[in-house]
Amino acid sequence: MTGWKNWFGRKDFGRLSPEERLARVDAGALSVLRVLADAGHEAYLVGGCVRDLAMGLVPHDWDITTSARPEETAQALTAAGVRAVDGGGRRYGTVIAVRDGVNYEVTTFRREVYGADAHRPALVIFADTLREDLARRDFTVNAMALGADGVLHDEFGGMKDLAAKRLRTVGDAAERFQEDALRLFRACRFVGQLDFLADRSLVEGMEAAFPRVSGLSLERVKSEVERLLVTPHAARGLDLLVRSGLCGCSCRVRENGQDTAVAVLPELSHLVDLPQMKEFHRYDAWYHTLAVVEAAPAERIARWSALLHDVGKGMPGVRRVEGAKITDYNHDRVGAEMARTLLRRWRFPEKEVHLITWLVENHMKFHYFANVEEADVVKWVRHLAMHREFPSQAALIGAIREMTALAKADIIGCGRPLSATEGHETFGRCMVDVAASIPVTTGELHYDGRTIEALGPAAAEGMQNLLRRVQNGELENGPEPLYRAAVRFRKRHSHETA
Numbered sequence: 001m002t003g004w005k006n007w008f009g010r011k012d013f014g015r016l017s018p019e020e021r022l023a024r025v026d027a028g029a030l031s032v033l034r035v036l037a038d039a040g041h042e043a044y045l046v047g048g049c050v051r052d053l054a055m056g057l058v059p060h061d062w063d064i065t066t067s068a069r070p071e072e073t074a075q076a077l078t079a080a081g082v083r084a085v086d087g088g089g090r091r092y093g094t095v096i097a098v099r100d101g102v103n104y105e106v107t108t109f110r111r112e113v114y115g116a117d118a119h120r121p122a123l124v125i126f127a128d129t130l131r132e133d134l135a136r137r138d139f140t141v142n143a144m145a146l147g148a149d150g151v152l153h154d155e156f157g158g159m160k161d162l163a164a165k166r167l168r169t170v171g172d173a174a175e176r177f178q179e180d181a182l183r184l185f186r187a188c189r190f191v192g193q194l195d196f197l198a199d200r201s202l203v204e205g206m207e208a209a210f211p212r213v214s215g216l217s218l219e220r221v222k223s224e225v226e227r228l229l230v231t232p233h234a235a236r237g238l239d240l241l242v243r244s245g246l247c248g249c250s251c252r253v254r255e256n257g258q259d260t261a262v263a264v265l266p267e268l269s270h271l272v273d274l275p276q277m278k279e280f281h282r283y284d285a286w287y288h289t290l291a292v293v294e295a296a297p298a299e300r301i302a303r304w305s306a307l308l309h310d311v312g313k314g315m316p317g318v319r320r321v322e323g324a325k326i327t328d329y330n331h332d333r334v335g336a337e338m339a340r341t342l343l344r345r346w347r348f349p350e351k352e353v354h355l356i357t358w359l360v361e362n363h364m365k366f367h368y369f370a371n372v373e374e375a376d377v378v379k380w381v382r383h384l385a386m387h388r389e390f391p392s393q394a395a396l397i398g399a400i401r402e403m404t405a406l407a408k409a410d411i412i413g414c415g416r417p418l419s420a421t422e423g424h425e426t427f428g429r430c431m432v433d434v435a436a437s438i439p440v441t442t443g444e445l446h447y448d449g450r451t452i453e454a455l456g457p458a459a460a461e462g463m464q465n466l467l468r469r470v471q472n473g474e475l476e477n478g479p480e481p482l483y484r485a486a487v488r489f490r491k492r493h494s495h496e497t498a
């Protein structure tokens with residue numbers, strides 16, 4: 001979802017005629033609404049799809065809310081020839097209508113009562129009115145409904161907030177966050193996803209719910225934070241996450257029947273207002289980090305490495321201030337250790353821990369190599385290949401591409417123009433070319449059956465020898481040179497072992 005799409009001018013959605021509004025609605029969703037209405041029930045599109053329509057965006061799914069009880073929903077759908085699948089009907093009131101292979105979630109109007117659980121309601125009660133159902137929803141822009149007649153139901157000022165690009169809770173923010181602490185993270189995510197500002201009342205209501213974060217599972221928190229991280233305006237949401245202090249809370253992970261507290265992202269707080277040398281940086285360390293995140297491709301690894309690339313800055317032992325001179329030597333290495341601890345705590349797969357940590361640890365080296373002509377790029381790549389920093393040539397090339405993207409984002413995040421990244425782009429491509437010529441495993445040697453035959457019983461050792469020599473640049477990686485080298489190796493080898 002990038003920016004506003006100008007189908008009909010978003011401001012005018014409220015003023016469009018009902019027919020014009022319905023013309024934007026998915027045909028399958030509309031037919032489900034009509035089936036329910038024809039059976040005598042109230043039914044509305046609700047939540048994210050109405051918000052997206054009002055913003056001139058194309059909704060990615062269509063949720064429906066209805067006065068029909070789940071069994072009535074299923075009955076009405078089936079009678080009209082629409083497949084109905086149970087989606088947790090008895091407990092949550094959801095029936096899934098399947099039309100032309102597309103799923104539409106149809107949920108009975110409901111109210112929720114919250115209790116001990118930090119996220120799930122203790123009680124779900126089916127309700128009689130649309131208003132009750134809208135009132136349980138998190139944010140005003142998510143609490144609008146559109147009927148099959150094209151009438152917009154906006155009981156909590158969603159359209160006004162949408163026009164002002166303002167995220168506001170339905171009802172008292174502190175209460176709503178305390179009911180379900182996941183909404184704290186959803187707030188950050190929507191601010192980034194929608195390019196909104198958090199209303200002051202929302203920000204002020206956050207802190208009271210922080211103790212409830214301890215009851216949220218890491219899985220849920222991670223899912224929201226990662227969704228936020230890849231949104232177009234991630235900086236806004238991350239800024240809210242960090243400045244509100246939410247990043248300093250702990251959630252929990254349940255493993256082997258035991259709960260462990262998992263700190264969210266306390267590593268980021270110290271970057272806020274951390275000064276940097278004006279000569280190289282337009283922003284403080286936190287704004288720089290946010291700018292790098294937004295300049296990085298909207299993908300998980302790229303955004304995580306951007307978020308963490310400078311976490312080592314300002315740390316004890318790293319920061320030195322001499323008069324007007326500020327330095328953070330070694331922030332890459334210290335930052336890599338901090339990133340490793342953080343990512344393991346977040347239960348990232350080891351492969352990703354390694355990749356992101358490597359990017360953080362080597363980003364300054366990449367800048368250095370890209371800027372200094374005498375730097376020996378072949379030597380660096382060879383070293384990476386020979387020491388198996390990555391398990392395959394493809395993985396190494398992938399890592400170099402990530403590094404190039406990070407370094408470019410880093411330059412843009414210093415307030416410099418895209419044109420200033422051209423040198424890095426060229427250097428990155430050159431590094432990829434070098435990596436493409438250096439195999440990491442014997443499987444990446446371009447040999448044929450003759451080589452294996454020639455090596456005979458010394459195949460394992462022989463292949464390792466050939467790999468080393470190709471990596472060293474002594475031997476070409478092709479069937480013919482490898483075969484000839486294998487014959488020579490076998491000869492030498494049989495002399496030695498004779």
Ligand code: ATP
Nearest residue numbers: 046047048049063136137138139142143180182183
């Ligand atoms: P997206 O575009 O990300 O799918 P969405 O608004 O559809 O946005 P969902 O998480 O799919 O978000 O939820 C659908 C709707 O359900 C929301 O618009 C909101 O009305 C309601 N909702 C979801 N989660 C919560 C929650 N934790 N508390 C209150 N209401 C919620």
Ligand code: MG
Nearest residue numbers: 047048049061
């Ligand atoms: Mg949704």
